[in-house]
Amino acid sequence: MQKNVLPLEQIDSYRWKLPMEYKPGMRVDGIIYTEGKLLEALLNDQALEQVANVATLPGIVKASLAMPDIHWGYGFPIGGVAATRVEDGVVSPGGVGFDINCGVRLLRTSLTFEEVKPKLRELIDQLFLSVPTGVGSSGKIKLSKEEMRKVMTEGASWAVKHGYGWKEDLDHLEESGFLSSANPDMVSNEAARRGQDQLGTLGSGNHFLEVQVVDEIYHEKAAQAMGLYPGQITILIHTGSRGLGHQVATDYIATMGKALQKYGLNIPDRQLACTPVESPEGQNYLGGMASAANFAFANRQCITHWTRETFEHIFGLGAKKIGIEVIYDVCHNIAKIEEHQVNGKKMKLCVHRKGAVRAFPAGHPELPTDYKNIGQPIPVPGDMGRFSYVLVGSEKAMEETFGTTCHGAGRQKSRTQAKREIKYQDLIEELASKGIVLKARSRETVTEEAPLAYKNIVDVVEVAHGSGISPKVARMKPIGIIKG
């Protein structure tokens, strides 16, 4: 394959610069967090070109950033971060993506691997029955129009109020599981309808629920604060705002595309459609986006509840006794208004994180009391055959990346390529040989999501750790997975 030739300048072992002179219209440099091997793969596709395109957005400050798991997306790269000035910059729905507040939630238990092993198959079968999965899956919760509005306004607390989980869960969610900027009036009837029967569903594609065992601790103090220790069982839930978020994004990308001319905006890729943050279109989008984000928080909250019920059923003990508590819940695809220091000046910014995760440091006012001294926990899923990690936010991330780090391993093979190269039966046998039980609705989804389709999470996390933006706390191995 022909490699792209780009004028990249190496800053240090983990940072490369794509200078703003590279492409006309770039307002800032591109900064890529990567290392030799990962960078090599990046030169095969258009991901870095997309970093350059994002650098052209009006009002962008400091740099168009690429996190260590960056890969080729549409418009923004996945793993892309852009912060724009609220006063004169733009907001771009493409900088958030179609799966608004797709994210992960990590739960801990007080169970050990030895206790779970004999019942693993039964546990995974039961989880598969309890948590609706699959393409276009409908949930067990039927929402009226009015209730749907409440979910979009209240987020995870709507779920807790309706018996899905515990009040204390909310303290351990990014933004306590709801964005107060939500405005359901800015969500079209179509978008609301698309989400109405999907609350409490996992969906398909790369979404999953995984039972894991902690196998390494790197940062004792942080692990202790998060209640993590070797041999312990954890649960990782990956899903988002489902059809609701897809339709909100679809609606606003179309709206903003039409408004480009009105604001005299020129963009290199129509998928980067944007309008000024403070324009009516910008504000409406942010209100609609936050509504979808709240739905996603509620979605992960409902799934947490059914996960607890399933564990109670299988192990014959209450979920409180089993200690199924939320460690943390983070957004992968989101735009937030935050204050950051840029060139020594405090600025109000619209931080777009597209396949990237907030990584706030110790002492940040947004963090709950038990993480105040260590920083924000960041669960980072790998692939179904290798590892997942927990990282922790840092001052370095605040200084360099608007408090942001990687969100996962990042794809390296297309879905069609994965399906061509990987046979379902071989994959299941390979996973079984590692003691991993998998239950999925679609064989194709499984092969598309095979470990080989992803970069090695170990390499990705090494960049996040080595560059100092989010040190490693713990590593987990998958033992059981349910998928769409």
Add this chain to the structure above:
Amino acid sequence: MKVPVSGFTILDHTADIGLLASGPNLEEAFVNAAKGMFSIIAHVDTPVSPLQPFSIEVEADSLADLLISWLNRLLYLYDTEKVLFSHFEILELKPTKLLAKVAGEPIQDKHKINTYIKAATYHDVQVIQNEHCTLRVIFDV
């Protein structure tokens, strides 16, 4: 890449899936784009009967935008009505407006659904009109 005069081809894209669709005229190319999209969603070897009809009307600023709106409208109907579409008839196609009649069958187990498409994106969307028409779309899956 070689594209048939009338039909569709699936394209590789690291994170997503692309589609090239073509036809002797725009109407047929738009129909083939819809067929291509539903071939990504479900196995084509299970026949889908035109049991449930719907009318579609979309407006946009350009042909490329119209193509994306057309496909996104079908995805919306698929997701909310739970209907797998197989029959597409374009009644009117102007650069800024499309009227169509579409039909399909309520999704059942026999249909073997493969992929959930979140949306058709504007990234690298192309409408090429020569002696025949070629369309290019990247989907977010």
